[in-house]
Amino acid sequence: MSSSALHDRGNARVRTGRRAALVSAAVGTVAAGMVLALATAASAGTTLATAAAEKGRYFGTAVAANKLSDSTYVGILNREFDMVTPENEMKWDATEPSQGQFNYTNADRIVGHAQTNGMRVRGHALAWHSQQPGWAQNLSGSALRSAMVNHVTQVATHYRGKIHSWDVVNEAFADGGSGARRDSNLQRTGNDWIEVAFRTARTADPGAKLCYNDYNTDGQNAKSNAVYAMVSDFKARGVPIDCVGFQSHFNSASPVPADYQANLQRFANLGLDVQITELDIEGSGTAQANSFANVTKACLAVSRCTGISVWGIRDTDSWRASGTPLLFDGNGNKKAAYTATLDALNGGTTPPTSAPSTTAPPTTPPPGTGCTASLSLQTWTGGFVATVRVTAGSAGTNGWAATVTLPAGTAVTNAWNAQNSGSTGTVRFGNVAYNGQLTAGQSTEFGFQGTGTPPSDTPSCTAS
Secondary structure (H helix, E strand, O other): OOHHHHOOOOOOOOOOOOOOOOOOEEOOOOOOOOOOOOOOOOOOOOOHHHHHHOOOOEEEEEEOHHHOOOHHHHHHHHHHOOEEEEOOOOOHHHHOOEOOEOOOHHHHHHHHHHHHOOOOOEEEEEEEOOOOOHHHHOOOHHHHHHHHHHHHHHHHHHOOOOOOEEEEEEOOEOOOOOOOEOOOOOHHHOOOHHHHHHHHHHHHOOOOEEEEEEOOOOOOOHHHHHHHHHHHHHHHHOOOOOEEEEOOEEOOOOOOOOOHHHHHHHHHOOOOEEEEEEEEEOOOHHHHHHHHHHHHHHHHHOOOEEEEEEOOOEHHHOOOHHHOOOOEOOOOOEOHHHHHHHHHHHHOOOOOOOOOOOOOOOOOOOOOOOEEEEEEEEEEOOEEEEEEEEEEOOOOEOOEEEEEEOOOOOEEEEEEOOEEEOOOOEEEEEOOOOOOOEOOOOEEEEEEEEEOOOOOOOOEEEEO
């Protein structure tokens, strides 16, 4: 079925059916909360990804596996985006077409492309009332609950360490002014099903950010208030939730709300990251460009808005193709909306880094030093995520390499924003194309995930 058919609904924000595609470009891997940050003033980024990275954000897109053979599509993907979301390839019907029989072929293709090209991945979506395989649609009660738990466990475990953020539960609230949960076979297994899905996902993939994702929640209304109440309760009771995704599908009938930024901020104030997950805006010309710019500026103004993903690359790739809602036209040319978005990214402010370093880097690099590195860690039983902050010395860098010594029995399972040589013992991490050049005192961050005992020694750094 086509993406547009699966996204059957009245308009961008009032819909009854619900899209089928969910993808976004970007990946490299996961890391419990890592974002590339260039901590000092940096030159204007020339692509969406580089400009967003200089503000500590990602800029991603939804990706379809069957379009990875399209050279124009892939050229734009690789140049402009650093986060990807599989449109349909990680959903229940795609990954478990028969009960207990899993198929990851197309999803693995997207993840592999992302890793090869230094991108990270948003996983979409582990539990959703739509796009269930027929066998799951025919289940109910405890049998469906057990099947859901097994599905979340198997899929999240398969991609453990490779996913930046999971949309654990998607679109669980009803449209309209009731603020009620959506009536679905999953909801009828018990009101705790969402909590169970999040706890299951945390166990299966402890290093990933766990998100709730929905539409028509972009401004304050009955639906967003209901989501706010749920995630507030989760935070108060220790249910593992790290982020809320705002799909942000707009058109002239449902434009960007005036309180869009304020709504993002109130969720961030709960101690959650917020992500714009499926952005598209129907229209053209100046009006469309201004709307994209306003959404981008709103994200930049909220320090815990960690990134933006658009739902597709070219207008012709969109489930709303007739509304020309994306940043590139059908031929792959940049639109006015692209320029406005890039300008907004380059004009924004740089937020604080996402996690403090264990050893703070010097505010002024030592004279003559090529570069310095510092390490911060997030750990759990049997594994960890490490963030390494590289700071250029007085001469700046054209490239850099950081070396980390791992304890015996420890291994790197994946890395992002750097290329690693080896996975055990003494491991060298070198810059990738977009973060090798640093001016004097400028910093960038990369991360890696590992199994075993985390490293304790300060990494060494060399510059070229």
